[in-house]
Amino acid sequence: MVKTVNIAIASVGGQGGLTLSRVLAVAAVLDGLSVRTGETLGMAQRYGSVVSYVRIGARVFSPTFSESEGDYLLGLELLETARALRLLKPSGLVIVSDTIRPPVTASLNREVYDKNKLVDYIRSYAETLVVPAQKLATEVGNPRAANMVLLGVFHRHQDLITDTSMRKAISEVVPPKWLESSLRAFELGLSFIEKR
Amino acid sequence: MVNVLKAPAGVKLALMGNEAIARGLVEAGASVVTGYPGTPSSEVIMTLHEFGAGSEVYVEWAVNERVAFEVAYGASIGGARAAVTMKAPGASVALDPIVSSAYGGVEGGLMVLVADDPGPHTTQTEQDNRWLGFLAKLPLVSPSSPQEAKDLTVSSFDLSERIKLPVILRTTTRVNHSIGEVRLGPIRPPKKASLFKKDIPRFVRAGMLWNLERHKWLNKQLAAVEEVFERVSTVPNTVEGSSELCIVTEGSAYNYVAEAVSELGADVRVVKLTLLYPIPKKFLSKALDRCDKVLVVEELDPYLELVVKSLLAELDARVTVYGKSTGHLPLEGELNRKSVHNAVLTTLLASKVAVSTQSHSVAHQDVRIAPRPPPMCPGCPHRNMYIALLMGIARAGYRRDEVPVFGDIGCYALGVQPPLEAIWTEHSMGASISMAMGLKVAGYDKPVVAVIGDSTFYHAGVQSLVEAVHKQVDVLVVIADNSVVAMTGHQSTPAWSELESGRRSRPVPIESIIRAIGVDYVEVVDPYDIDSSIATFETLLKKPGVKVVISRHPCALMEARLRGVYRRYRVVSDRCVGCLACIRVTGCPAMFFDGSKVKIVEEDCLGCGLCARFCPYKAIEVVKLG
Ligand code: SF4
Ligand code: SF4
Numbered sequence: 004m005v006k007t008v009n010i011a012i013a014s015v016g017g018q019g020g021l022t023l024s025r026v027l028a029v030a031a032v033l034d035g036l037s038v039r040t041g042e043t044l045g046m047a048q049r050y051g052s053v054v055s056y057v058r059i060g061a062r063v064f065s066p067t068f069s070e071s072e073g074d075y076l077l078g079l080e081l082l083e084t085a086r087a088l089r090l091l092k093p094s095g096l097v098i099v100s101d102t103i104r105p106p107v108t109a110s111l112n113r114e115v116y117d118k119n120k121l122v123d124y125i126r127s128y129a130e131t132l133v134v135p136a137q138k139l140a141t142e143v144g145n146p147r148a149a150n151m152v153l154l155g156v157f158h159r160h161q162d163l164i165t166d167t168s169m170r171k172a173i174s175e176v177v178p179p180k181w182l183e184s185s186l187r188a189f190e191l192g193l194s195f196i197e198k199r
Numbered sequence: 200m201v202n203v204l205k206a207p208a209g210v211k212l213a214l215m216g217n218e219a220i221a222r223g224l225v226e227a228g229a230s231v232v233t234g235y236p237g238t239p240s241s242e243v244i245m246t247l248h249e250f251g252a253g254s255e256v257y258v259e260w261a262v263n264e265r266v267a268f269e270v271a272y273g274a275s276i277g278g279a280r281a282a283v284t285m286k287a288p289g290a291s292v293a294l295d296p297i298v299s300s301a302y303g304g305v306e307g308g309l310m311v312l313v314a315d316d317p318g319p320h321t322t323q324t325e326q327d328n329r330w331l332g333f334l335a336k337l338p339l340v341s342p343s344s345p346q347e348a349k350d351l352t353v354s355s356f357d358l359s360e361r362i363k364l365p366v367i368l369r370t371t372t373r374v375n376h377s378i379g380e381v382r383l384g385p386i387r388p389p390k391k392a393s394l395f396k397k398d399i400p401r402f403v404r405a406g407m408l409w410n411l412e413r414h415k416w417l418n419k420q421l422a423a424v425e426e427v428f429e430r431v432s433t434v435p436n437t438v439e440g441s442s443e444l445c446i447v448t449e450g451s452a453y454n455y456v457a458e459a460v461s462e463l464g465a466d467v468r469v470v471k472l473t474l475l476y477p478i479p480k481k482f483l484s485k486a487l488d489r490c491d492k493v494l495v496v497e498e499l500d501p502y503l504e505l506v507v508k509s510l511l512a513e514l515d516a517r518v519t520v521y522g523k524s525t526g527h528l529p530l531e532g533e534l535n536r537k538s539v540h541n542a543v544l545t546t547l548l549a550s551k552v553a554v555s556t557q558s559h560s561v562a563h564q565d566v567r568i569a570p571r572p573p574p575m576c577p578g579c580p581h582r583n584m585y586i587a588l589l590m591g592i593a594r595a596g597y598r599r600d601e602v603p604v605f606g607d608i609g610c611y612a613l614g615v616q617p618p619l620e621a622i623w624t625e626h627s628m629g630a631s632i633s634m635a636m637g638l639k640v641a642g643y644d645k646p647v648v649a650v651i652g653d654s655t656f657y658h659a660g661v662q663s664l665v666e667a668v669h670k671q672v673d674v675l676v677v678i679a680d681n682s683v684v685a686m687t688g689h690q691s692t693p694a695w696s697e698l699e700s701g702r703r704s705r706p707v708p709i710e711s712i713i714r715a716i717g718v719d720y721v722e723v724v725d726p727y728d729i730d731s732s733i734a735t736f737e738t739l740l741k742k743p744g745v746k747v748v749i750s751r752h753p754c755a756l757m758e759a760r761l762r763g764v765y766r767r768y769r770v771v772s773d774r775c776v777g778c779l780a781c782i783r784v785t786g787c788p789a790m791f792f793d794g795s796k797v798k799i800v801e802e803d804c805l806g807c808g809l810c811a812r813f814c815p816y817k818a819i820e821v822v823k824l825g
Contacts, residue, residue, distance in 0.1 A: 016573060025213075028378040032213040039344075039454075040378040043320045049756075050788040051573030064344075064454035066377035069537035086568050104800070109569035110782050110792040111618055124566045146802055175200050 005036065007060030008163055009068045013087035014055075014079035015104050016048035019150035022176060023077060024055040026154060030164045030172035031059040041066035054087050059163055075161070076129075077153050079136070080104050081121045088128050095129050098156050100136035100149050132156060132197050139191045145184035151177075155192020204250040208385040216374040217242035219345040219381045220312060223352025225252060227308070228387035229282045231274040232258045233267040235658065236687035237286025238321040239375035240314035244284055245688060248699040255389040258700055260690050263628070263658040264289035268311065269296050272365070275309035276402065278393035280356055284312040287326040288627065292659070294335070300365050301336045302413040303402045304420070307390055308356030309365040311337075316372050317451075317498040317533045323608070323627070325531060327499035328369055332476020336417055338424050339367040339476040342434065343453040345379040350433045351473065353384065357431040362420050369475070371498060373451040373533070425479040432473065436482045440468040443491035444547040447483075447507050449475060452496045455539035462540070467547060478506050484514055494546045495522035498534055521546040574616050577789035578755030578805030581611040581679050583726035585621040586784060586809070587750075588648065588677060591736025601645045602740075603638065607631035607660070609652035610686045610754075611679045618786045622650065629659025636663070636672045646675060646740050653680040653709060654692045661712060668716050668745050675739055676718075676747045678709060681754040689757055709749060719744030726750045729812060755805045766806040767822050770797050774818035781810040781819060 010027065014020030024040045031038040041056040056067045073091040078084025078099035091097065103118055125131050134156055136149035151173070158169055170186070177185045201210075203218050204225050214222065220243045224232055232252070234244055247258045257274075261267035264285040271281035285293065290313045297311065313331065316322035332339035340355060342348040348370060355366040400409035429435065445468040448456045453471050460467050470486040472479065487493065487510070495504040501523040511518050521527045527542045528534065544550045575582045592602045606612050606622030607630065614621040624634060631649035639647050651660045656678050667674050684690040691698050693707040713721050720739055724732045732750065739746040753761075775796040782790050782797060787810055789803035799810075799819075811819035 015571065025378065028213040032211060032380045037380055038213060038378065041373060042376055043372075048573055049576055050571075052571040063379075064457040065536050066373050066379075066451075066454065067535060069535050072536070082568050083571070085566060105791040106569050106571035107574055107782065107786050107788055107791075108571065108617065110779070110790065110797075111786070112569070113779070113792060114567075114569055115792065115794040121566065 005061040005163070007058055007063055008075070008161070009073045010057040010059070010075045010077065011073045011087055011090045012055040012057065012077045012079070013083040014053050015083055016051045016053045018079040019147060020053050020055050020079055023150045023154060024057045026172045026176045027057045027059065027164070029175055030168040033168035033171055034165055036163070037061060037063045039063045039066040052083055052086060054090070075157065077157055079150060079153065081118065081125070082106070082116065085121055085125055088125065091129050093129055096160060097125055097129050097131040098153055098160070099125060099131060099133055100153060101133050102137050102149065134192070134195055134197070136192070139195070140188050143184045143187040143191065145181060145188060148181070148185050148188035151185045151188035152192040152195070155189040156195050158189070159193055202250045203246065204252060206383055208383050211380055211382045213378050214345050214381040215242060215376060215378045216345040216348045216370065217376070218246045219349035220352050220368070221246035222381070222383060223349040224282055226349070226384050226386050227280060227353045227356040228390045229280045229310075229356070230256050230389035230391045231271055231279055231281040232256065232284070233261045233270050234284030234312070235261055235264045235267055235289055236684050236690045237289050237314070238687055239316060239372040240284045240286045240312060241687045241690070242375070243312060245690070253389070255391070259698060259702065262693055264293040265296055268293040271309060272296060272300050272305070274392060275305040275307040275365070276303065277306065277395040278390070279307040280390040281307060282310040282312065285314070287313065287315045287322055287328055288324070289313070290328050290331060291326070292628065297331070297337070297365070298335045299404055301417050302404065302410060304363040305359060305365055306363070308359035310352060310355040310359060311365055311367045312370065313367055314370045314372070314375050315499065318372060320372055323625070325499055327502060329475050329502045330500070331367055331369070336421060337365055337367055337476070338362065338428070338474070339369050340432070340473055341369050341450040341475050342374055342473070343450050343471070344374065345377060346381045347434045348374055349381055350384070354432040354434060358424070358428055361427050361431060362424055364420055371451045421477050424477050425474065425481055428474045428479065429482070434473050436473050436479055436486075437471045438468060438486045440466065442466045442468045443489055444468065445470060445487060445490035445493045446496055446543070446547070447472065447493060447503055448496040449473070449503060450498065452498050452534055452539070455534055455536050456496050458536060459540040459543045463543060463548065465543065465548060467543065472503065475502075478510070480510060483510055487511065487516070487518075490518055492547055493518055493520045494527070494542060495520060496528065496534065496539055496542065497522070501530070572616050573613060574786060574788045575610065575613045576756055576805070577787050577803050578759070578807040579610070580681055580726045580750070580752035580755060581614060582619070582785060582787070583729055583752070583807065583809055584677065584679055584732065584750040585614045585619050587726060587729050587732035588650070588736050589619070589621060590733045591740060594733060594737040595740040597645060597740070603635070603647055605631040605635040605647065605649045607649070607651040607655050609655050611650060611652055616786065618783050628655055629663050632660055632663035632667055632674065632676055635674050636667045636670070639672050639674060640670070646673070648675045648677065650677045650679060653678060653682065653694065654684040656709065657693050664713070664716055664718070664745070668718055672745065673743050674745055675736070676745065678747060678749045680709060680749050680751040682751070683754050683757050685754040685757070689754070713747050718747050720746040721749070722747070723749045723751055726752050727807060729809065755807065759805050764806055765824055767799070767801060767804040767824065768806060768808060768811055768819050769799055769801070769822050771818050771820055772796055774816050776816055776818075778815065781814050784813040785809050
């Protein structure tokens with residue numbers, strides 16, 4: 004029997020976290036698996052902290068999971084990823100874009116974040132892959148496709164969803180206009196190897 | 200993308216609860232669907248719009264929930280299948296006609312979707328609309344998953360038509376906004392109005408004897424609901440297991456129960472209710488037979504807990520009931536896997552040790568991460584409006600803290616976040632004007648201001664403005680008109696000339712309403728023209744009477760989507776001294792401080808130019824795009 008896999012997606016509202024959870028959900032159903040996602044929607048989430056939950060398994064009920072239950076944490080931004088770490092098991096895997104977006108509240112207080120310190124903090128918590136997702140997405144001409152780069156990296160590190168279903172799900176969810184560049188961003192993620 | 204409304208029966212899709220309900224409406228043959236946008240209910244009608252429900256079906260947003268309900272009710276007494284959607288507080292707006300509808304009853308099926316929001320995630324209160332069943336005396340059903348949401352939508356119509364009453368489909372955010380696998384069912388053709396039979400005692404609530412008779416009829420119908428529900432509902436009330444340790448649950452809460460019981464490997468009887476009003480007494484009495492301990496797992500109020508306790512008392516059964524009143528589950532906020540797991544463990548399994556709800560991150564708390572509450576978007580015209588208003592107040596010779604700004608419900612309520620912290624209240628739809636008036640008539644001697652969005656004004660602000668004009672109160676009303684219902688995902692307002700469905704509509708301009716009401720002053724300003732906005736506020740604050748400023752500029756996101764971004768701004772590094780005036784004034788989320796200078800995130804800037812206006816060093820310059 005398939006064990007339920009818990010995935011948290013941390014992002015700043017508008018970065019494409021919802022698209023990620025939708026692709027994963029569609030792919031899981033294409034593979035005949037059970038899925039539940041839990042998310043907060045609405046324009047009012049834009050530029051705010053957003054966490055989406057995705058749970059995939061043989062028979063899933065709960066749309067969310069609790070602290071220390073996550074197997075994967077996909078992060079589109081470093082601060083939001085650090086904030087969501089509590090959701091991850093110590094044996095879980097963090098896949099995070101090296102993007103940093105200081106919130107207004109920090110700038111108002113002249114607070115500044117050090118990228119390396121944040122990465123170290125995340126690493127001290129669990130195994131972490133830091134991906135230059137924004138840069139890779141820009142290379143394919145679609146800076147909004149950082150989420151697809153992360154999806155590619157995730158795809159390489161999981162054995163739940165088949166390759167065919169993942170690609171089919173991307174093409175079902177991403178609007179035709181962005182599909183080609185999204186698939187290329189996914190490829191770049193797939194072949195990404197972290198150099199440290 | 201697969202068209203969820205047209206895909207054939209038998210197909211299994213990953214659908215969000217609201218998409219599943221939209222599909223259910225098509226499967227049920229609803230021919231009139233209306234509602235007012237409100238998270239987490241909006242995507243039902245948005246899905247019908249996106250995928251085109253077909254020309255046979257009327258799918259439109261209404262000006263508010265009560266109008267929406269009345270439209271749907273009018274359709275259903277003429278034999279059509281109709282549905283209406285709303286968020287939790289919307290049910291209170293529609294309550295008057297909802298309660299009366301129980302007396303007249305329906306002909307075509309009528310489903311009322313009421314989406315509650317435990318958490319709360321996006322709602323002003325944790326209102327529990329399961330009480331609506333008792334209050335309005337209408338059948339109420341509750342799904343636990345997207346699949347059940349779809350199936351129950353169809354069953355609600357079948358139940359409604361047989362029992363001749365509207366049926367409330369009550370959901371929660373974790374059903375509406377959760378994606379799950381859903382197997383589709385067959386589609387029935389839309390059921391349109393057939394014949395409205397004149398029946399005065401039934402539909403005219405002016406006769407008190409008729410009303411008394413209809414109340415008797417209503418009680419008779421309610422007595423039959425359980426049996427009809429059992430016959431027609433494809434989502435039944437269920438019992439799993441036969442242990443003397445019992446759980447009673449419903450809706451989203453069931454999901455946590457199902458997982459806790461299987462993970463604990465516990466021998467527990469799980470009673471899951473779908474029909475929550477009237478209480479399925481026959482079923483529940485049998486389901487609770489020989490229970491020794493009962494744990495009630497539900498979100499929001501201890502509704503089922505009261506039901507179970509009163510039923511057990513009626514049955515004269517001596518059973519310990521655990522739940523919210525015993526402190527084993529919280530009275531506020533959402534449930535989750537751990538809280539339910541712990542409740543099962545400490546009550547039914549009498550374990551002293553609960554799983555820790557503490558995460559293991561405690562040891563790592565050495566990096567402080569500033570909170571990121573949702574701000575107004577970059578380029579948002581509401582930001583300009585608030586800045587102009589606050590500066591206008593100062594220029595008129597008042598202190599910011601002596602001129603209360605009454606807010607209202609919509610994106611512009613985000614003006615409460617730092618650095619603006621502009622509004623003093625946000626209460627209920629339309630309340631800004633009436634509450635400001637209340638303070639004024641109570642003798643407050645400084646000016647009062649009400650800020651209300653365009654859609655909220657149409658929804659419930661018009662009557663408040665009539666009241667203020669009629670009573671000749673001194674109040675400044677700012678209508679923040681961004682030409683769209685922005686907060687809930689960009690729905691149409693009554694000012695539009697063509698709707699999401701493709702229907703041509705006649706615009707009802709805000710100006711015409713305001714002029715007809717007869718306010719003392721009305722001015723239209725573009726908040727992007729910040730200096731003339733400031734001057735307008737300054738002038739009007741000094742005048743007596745009801746003054747309306749329509750601060751009009753399209754939602755920046757919508758504008759960028761429709762017309763593209765034609766200019767952006769950037770900080771010229773050597774001119775920036777890091778004084779932070781730009782961020783302190785605007786709080787624009789496209790800007791951040793890098794330790795010595797300010798930077799603008801290129802792809803986020805929508806080019807409003809506000810920050811440049813307030814940089815004392817002229818360090819922010821425009822970049823024209825091709
Ligand atoms: S206001 Fe001008 S000088 Fe001051 S921080 Fe902003 S860009 Fe730099
Ligand atoms: S111009 Fe300035 S205030 Fe306007 S969106 Fe761009 S960064 Fe924000």
